[in-house]
Amino acid sequence: MNFLELLKDSMPSLLDGLLVTVKISVVSLIFAVIIGLVFGIFTISKSKILKAIASVYIFIIRGTPLIVQALFLYFGVGQLLGIRFDPELAGIIVLSLNAGAYMAEIFRGGIMAVDPGQMEAARSLGFNYFKSMRKIILPQAIKVMIPSIINQFIVTIKDTSILTVISIRELTQSGQIIIAQNFKPFQMYAIIAVMYFILITALTIVSKYIERKLSYGNRS
Incomplete structure (x- = not known):
């Protein structure tokens, strides 16, 4: 079998694997954004308890390899609870938690980049903390964070190849x-x-x- 024949015969299976890779990455990033937003806000909270929770989560996730996290959840937690995880579900959970820790830092940095006076102005208008975040701070912070979020998506796509250890038939496993x-x-x-x-x-x-578009918009 020459290279072209190999390419032709293998492409349907590889494209199926690529579809799984993209699906897991997209779903994981959606959950990671939610997790990152919550824990990102925790990191700048005045509550010491919330700060501690966020710090422990981020420290543990960023301090352990993704492959260990995947094996721990799929085999370790699965055995402890007496259940058998669906591989794709386990992969989404692991990637969401892993990317969520990095997203938390992205959100923290984006929120901190907004002028503190914006929050003070919102509070002076009668907005509570969460409404100020939703209406004033986050819309401005998102512009700063979008490139980093896309970069994290790229990292997450690469990380799906590690999930072969829990038998997910993504691109590499295919x-x-x-x-x-x-x-x-x-x-x-x-x-x-x-x-x-x-x-x-x-x-x-x-x-x-x-x-480039965001930079141009900021200059104008």
Whole structure:
């Protein structure tokens, strides 16, 4: 089997794996944004308890490898609770929690970048803390955070390849299954690398475009 034949025969399976990769990444990032928003606000809260909760969560997640987190949840927690996780569900949970810790720092940085006077002005108008955040602070902070959020999405896509350890049939796992059938690891991993490269390059271009648009908008 030459390279073109290998490419033709393997592409349907690889595209299915790529679809799983993108689906898990998108769903995980949505949950990660929610988690990051909550814990990002916790980190700047005046409550010592909320700050401590956020600090412990971020410290643990950022201080342990993603592969260990995946194995701990899928095998460790699964055995402890006597349940068998669906691999894709476990992958989404792990990626959401992992990316959420980094998103929390992105949100913290974005919120801190907004002039503190904005919050004071909102409070003077009678807005409570959460309404001030929702109406005044976050809309401004989001502009600062969008490039970082897209960058985290790129990182999350790369991280899905680690989920092969819990048998998720994403792009890398699909390639490994094909390799087990045709024993052509060099060609197959080259194809997989190119597919990741195309996807991530496209997202990087989008990120750079958005960053330029936001910078132009800020100057005007």
